Amino acid sequence: MSATVTPPFAPVRGLVGLAVGTDHKGVALRLGTAAFGFFLAGGVLALLMRAELAQPGMQVTSRGGYDQFFSMHGSTMIYLFVTPAALALGMYLVPLQIGAAEIAWPRLNLMGFWLLVLGGLVMWSGFLTRNGAGSAAWTGEYPQSAAIATPGPGMDLWCAGVALAGLAGIALAASQLATIAGRRAPGMTLLRMPIFTWSMLVTCLMTVASFPALVLAMGLLLADRHGVDVFHSAGGPAAYQNIFWFYGHPVVYVMFFPFLGAVLEVVSTFSRRRVFGYRAIVISLLVFTALSMSVWGHHMFTTGQVANGYFSLTSTMLAVPAGLEYLAMIGTMVGGAIVLRTPMLFALGFIVQFLVGGLSGIYVASPPLDYHVHDSYFVVAHFHYTLLAGSVFGLFAGVYYWWPKVTGRLLFERLGRLHFWLFVVGTNLTFIPQFVLGYDGMPRRIADYSPAYGWAGWNTASTVGAGIVAFPSWSSSSTWR
């Protein structure tokens, strides 16, 4: 007599499997692919914006079109690319790293994937409506996002899409948290978990703690746009900003920690030794997470409606845990035998370029300095150094590093190096001029500027840089799938 063992979820193959398969590796690949698709779509919008700004005057689009481009660029990159890419990395690797047979709550996890895809499609479907897509920036600040200032279904679809993406984040993060809490293999104590899993643990903690505020803000905004007086009172606009940024700052670290974790793994592997100061990293991640929930007001220094001193203190304090993470990355290399393969190059690029974003972050955490550069291209340069020149380098480090494990195939080392160097040149050429432009007085979110300001040269340089960034992104997309 033979006994057969039926797995709790029999693998489903084929097209149906792509829709309903719950294996965490499969869902993670689908989520990663979707996120990469949104990366390319958001990148096209970035190129259109850079083409418009290269010279004074309107050459590429209209003002209204430009407002949709920058709103949808930011929304796509944050809600639909970096956040889901970070969670996809964790979804694939966390169960493997801690010896779990399967991710916890696999159906919730699968639902998270579909909610994200749906949210993205809903958001982008705005382009098909009469007034176009959402055009009140990625933040949807009130009353610019109110029905009277930004009428039309495109903005409603934006609210609904962002809410769906927020729900997706909660579902995905909850599954990974439950996996870490309950599915670790015997002997895998918390302080034995690989550092990438630790980075996902704190990422998911921040996600479940802060994303509900985003869903709330979007639900209330949608209601407000349809006749319910939610934010219309004197304190309403500030209430919206407080709720939104309560999500909006922790998400910055949701889009940072997984890549920091990936970079630590890469640095460790390519230095041929384990990470330096494991417990200090864990403590710094936890301190960072705790602080991340109390820094949102630094987005509101110029509103005159938050305690600037308090938020300056908490924001500047982030330098301490961040410094320990840098010590860990460099300390791991000291005494190692460093091999400079493509993942390691991207990890080194992350370390240097994220530092520019971090140090300029300390600068803008000081209200007297922020009063000048807030809402200028200086801030645009700052957060693109953290997100594109930082986190995306960390993402590529991870993708190049784990690619052979996932696919069973090695990548072309030479193409990887070319990709890396084009990215280094492109990101710096794009964003260094933006520091200069912002400090010189160029506000963000403008479609046009007077030739009298003398900004054309720097803007042209920035546009050329964006073209260089785009090149490897397109070519890698064609070689990867």
Place this chain on the structure above:
Amino acid sequence: MQDLYLPIAAGVFALVVVALAVVLVRYRARPERAARPTRDHYSVDAIVALVLAAIVAVLVAVTLRTNDTETALARPSFRVDAVAFQWGWQFSYPSRPGVVDRSAPGRPATLHVPAGTTVEVSLRTRDVVHAFWIPDLRFKRDAWPRKTARFDLRFPAGTAAGVGHCAQFCGLKHSDMVFFVDAMDPARFASWSRAKGGRA
């Protein structure tokens, strides 16, 4: 402020880059040498944390003091009422009744102020959130619906022309929401004021 933040940022950046370069050269993989096993030195972590905490303490202390002096309201020698709207500015002057500088389509408003003295601005908006930014003064402040923001500006002595922008995205013609700044020395300001029917 800059004099403190920029050297520290440059110093930290240089330190990390030099450390990385040294480590990469010194510990590059070679056939004859294997990696040493990692040994943790938590005292190093503690020292780095303390040094960083000290730097943070200095930065925050200086920031808080500067912020207090910069946002404190002094006794102004001139007042301006600024109103932001989609998409332009209106400046009026309580001591010069009837004098109004207002944007018209294609013609930005001009803010007239005496140079070298304290000017208090009362800033309001008629619709969405805007932001009043004069890059030359390195200062901006948001205009919020149903609220009045009060802040001091001090233009350097001597005559200076400049430009101001709306920094907060406010819809279709956000890009065009600029104004000119005409900071005049006392003599010119008096004659401007007389010409406009006000007292010197």
